Amino acid sequence: MTPEQKSINELKSTILSELSEAPSLGDLIFITQNTYMTIDHHIDLWKANDNPSFACQSGCGHCCFQAVWVTEPEVILLAEAIRNQDSPLLKRAAEMNEITKSMDLEERKNTPVACPFLYEDKTCFVYEVRPVACRFVYSNDETACINDLQNRTEGVGVFSRPIDQANQIRSALVSALYDIDLHCHTLDLNAALTIAMVDPSAGERWLNGENSFEKAIAPDQTVDIIDLSRGVTGDI
Numbered sequence: 235m236t237p238e239q240k241s242i243n244e245l246k247s248t249i250l251s252e253l254s255e256a257p258s259l260g261d262l263i264f265i266t267q268n269t270y271m272t273i274d275h276h277i278d279l280w281k282a283n284d285n286p287s288f289a290c291q292s293g294c295g296h297c298c299f300q301a302v303w304v305t306e307p308e309v310i311l312l313a314e315a316i317r318n319q320d321s322p323l324l325k326r327a328a329e330m331n332e333i334t335k336s337m338d339l340e341e342r343k344n345t346p347v348a349c350p351f352l353y354e355d356k357t358c359f360v361y362e363v364r365p366v367a368c369r370f371v372y373s374n375d376e377t378a379c380i381n382d383l384q385n386r387t388e389g390v391g392v393f394s395r396p397i398d399q400a401n402q403i404r405s406a407l408v409s410a411l412y413d414i415d416l417h418c419h420t421l422d423l424n425a426a427l428t429i430a431m432v433d434p435s436a437g438e439r440w441l442n443g444e445n446s447f448e449k450a451i452a453p454d455q456t457v458d459i460i461d462l463s464r465g466v467t468g469d470i
């Protein structure tokens with residue numbers, strides 16, 4: 235193992251040492267931001283060590299038209315980041331949720347719907363606090379991304395290393411929260427964000443043990459990102 239590699243158990247222990255039995259909203263946000271920093275650090279290492287030839291660049295945005303699956307800490311961080319900003323994001327999230335809420339997974343896959351955070355210039359309004367799913371995808375071919383967006387038939391080649399690492403790191407967070415009885419789920423971003431913005435107490439209620447994002451839970455286990463058994467072993 236290189237000095238940069240850590241076991242998932244070690245990472246989980248670090249997270250647990252920073253979490254009290256009853257973390258506040260501020261604690262959760264701090265831990266989630268730290269988790270993102272860890273993910274970004276490992277992705278930077280992957281870029282430096284493997285020199286991958288990826289196609290992604292600021293302003294491409296082709297992959298921002300598909301369903302984004304998040305966990306409670308991710309949506310709570312997002313909601314807190316935009317809550318006090320004078321922006322049309324709440325309206326946009328609700329509008330997108332109206333479009334996507336009745337779709338099944340197949341329809342979501344085949345129907346491009348823009349993320350509420352996508353600017354007209356195809357940059358991300360919440361880049362610093364974007365969800366894990368938006369951090370780990372690196373395409374190897376922009377033409378394939380464009381074809382996939384236009385035709386929904388092509389499929390896109392992505393690098394597996396950052397996906398595996400980011401999922402492992404997020405699993406350490408999910409597993410640590412599980413140990414203090416805070417249960418994460420796989421949530422639809424549009425639906426979860428609408429809940430968090432319409433009801434500012436949703437995050438606090440989740441921290442108090444309520445399943446306050448229940449209506450945003452993904453409709454099918456095939457998109458389940460909460461896999462504790464995978465999250466507590468291995469190296470990153």
Ligand code: SF4
Nearest residue numbers: 298349351352358368
């Ligand atoms: S949060 Fe940002 S990066 Fe993620 S899908 Fe939305 S616009 Fe794209």
